[in-house]
Amino acid sequence: MKRILTRTRQLKTKAANHFAAWLGGCVRCGAHRCSNVSPRLCKTCFDSLSGLDTLRCSCCATRLTTDDALCLDCIQNPLSFQSTQAFADYEGALQHMILAYKFHHQLKFAPLLADLFTVLLRQAPKQSLIIPIPQMFETTQSRGFIPLWHILKQTDIDGHFAPDALMRIHHRNLQVSATAEQRRRQIKGAFAATCDLSDTDIVLVDDVYTTGATLNEAAKACQQAGAKSIKCLVLARGKWLK
Ligand SMILES: [Zn+2]
């Protein structure tokens, strides 16, 4: 019975999303004045995104107030990847759209998020292997789809996507209320490469960067498989309060 109700809710949401897409205009406010980045977001909504053009640490993409290359955290605790690029901050309109898409099946936001990812992926080194962070099996079962992969399939990129190059070998849920150290322990050893990545440039892709623990563990698995370099691309960079 629960499954039927969930399925009915999903179908209703899907129908509503298709109707909104058919009407066209900005997926946030319905206005028809497009931004340069996407026909699905008006200029006002685009300009409201926070941290579009700001100084960031080249490794973890946290905001900086100076033009130093690295933040203090990345100097003291080096990460297993070389760089991170974030489209904007994880707050306001972008946070709302990601949450609505992932947790409330608002699929109308997927093409827009794909447009934002397209901008990021165009800057990825040519010939690099693009690997999305794998989702937990239980999460895929409860959501009924893999949000990140569903977005990436809609990007306008002719790249080398390898969604199966990493697998999750344990499935502990990351608690939202956990401290950064707890999250690091919970995700430790969570990933393994399924193929040889020798001499390969890797681009790890995720929707949100919070503590960096997940991307760091995924990067370690890529390193163990021989990856030459590892770059991270994320839609949104969250602020993590320690
Ligand atoms: Zn708008």
Ligand SMILES: [Zn+2]
């Ligand atoms: Zn940093």
